Amino acid sequence: MSSAKPSKKKPPKWLADLSPEDxxxxxxxxxxxxxxLRKYSDSFSPEEGFNLRDVKSFSASRLKExxxxxxxxxxxxxxxxxxxxxxxxxxxxxxxxxTRQKIKGQKAWIVHTDQPDKKxxxxxxxxxxxxxxxxxxxxxxxxxxxxxSGRNADQVLKMLEKMLPDLPDGHYIAINKRYGAIxxxxxxxxxxxxxxxxxxAYQKREEAAEEFDRKRRDSYARAIIGFQxxxxxxxxxxxWRRRVTAERxxxxxxxxxxxxxQRADVLKKYTKRRKK
Numbered sequence: 001m002s003s004a005k006p007s008k009k010k011p012p013k014w015l016a017d018l019s020p021e022d023x024x025x026x027x028x029x030x031x032x033x034x035x036x037l038r039k040y041s042d043s044f045s046p047e048e049g050f051n052l053r054d055v056k057s058f059s060a061s062r063l064k065e066x067x068x069x070x071x072x073x074x075x076x077x078x079x080x081x082x083x084x085x086x087x088x089x090x091x092x093x094x095x096x097x098x099t100r101q102k103i104k105g106q107k108a109w110i111v112h113t114d115q116p117d118k119k120x121x122x123x124x125x126x127x128x129x130x131x132x133x134x135x136x137x138x139x140x141x142x143x144x145x146x147x148x149s150g151r152n153a154d155q156v157l158k159m160l161e162k163m164l165p166d167l168p169d170g171h172y173i174a175i176n177k178r179y180g181a182i183x184x185x186x187x188x189x190x191x192x193x194x195x196x197x198x199x200x201a202y203q204k205r206e207e208a209a210e211e212f213d214r215k216r217r218d219s220y221a222r223a224i225i226g227f228q229x230x231x232x233x234x235x236x237x238x239x240w241r242r243r244v245t246a247e248r249x250x251x252x253x254x255x256x257x258x259x260x261x262q263r264a265d266v267l268k269k270y271t272k273r274r275k276k
Contacts, residue, residue, distance in 0.1 A: 145226030
């Protein structure tokens with residue numbers, strides 16, 4: 001009696017079309033990407049169907065998911081950042097709102113910040129706080145962002161009204177998604193009224209323009225993404241303003257110095273060529 005030989009399982013099409021060398025590179029890439037994804041999400045475990053010992057059995061759709069999520073994570077990691085792992089659902093919600101990252105099964109959030117080696121990122125009172133130790137204390141920057149982008153002034157004010165009970169007392173400044181912190185500091189109890197005056201004043205000014213544009217009318221409201229807590233009192237807000245002004249002046253001075261140095265180098269090269 002003849003015994004039937006066990007049939008070999010055919011590799012998926014994405015692997016069958018590759019040469020042995022390319023197949024080896026592709027499998028290595030998939031393994032490295034899944035290992036990277038596991039650092040930030042629980043959705044790529046063997047129990048979820050991502051067994052790295054059996055990469056050859058992955059379907060084309062699963063491979064596409066790995067590539068897309070891996071490219072997204074690598075793009076987030078390409079900028080200066082701190083990785084924060086929340087310890088509660090409140091911290092998780094604050095990080096998700098601040099970073100706008102929505103990855104299935106996410107367990108660690110990538111928070112972009114300059115000088116990550118000199119700063120700490122924490123969740124304090126339901127908001128993301130960036131801390132920078134300096135001589136004589138710590139500089140704290142706490143952010144309360146809107147849950148989503150508002151389409152007009154009414155939506156922004158409605159979201160702010162819901163946020164107010166969770167905002168601690170102190171002074172705040174509006175955050176523009178393009179320019180960062182804008183305007184003057186506003187006390188918490190006056191925040192809703194001041195923002196209402198600002199948004200509706202801009203709206204009326206645009207409506208009175210000769211060439212009325214609805215998108216331009218609502219552009220100021222759409223650009224507001226949240227508010228930064230400057231401190232518990234006016235003195236703290238003024239101290240923040242002085243520090244930011246000094247940093248901006250130092251940055252402008254550095255830019256001017258580098259520009260003058262570049263011009264001097266170009267002029268020097270041009271002079272040498274003319275002498276020749």
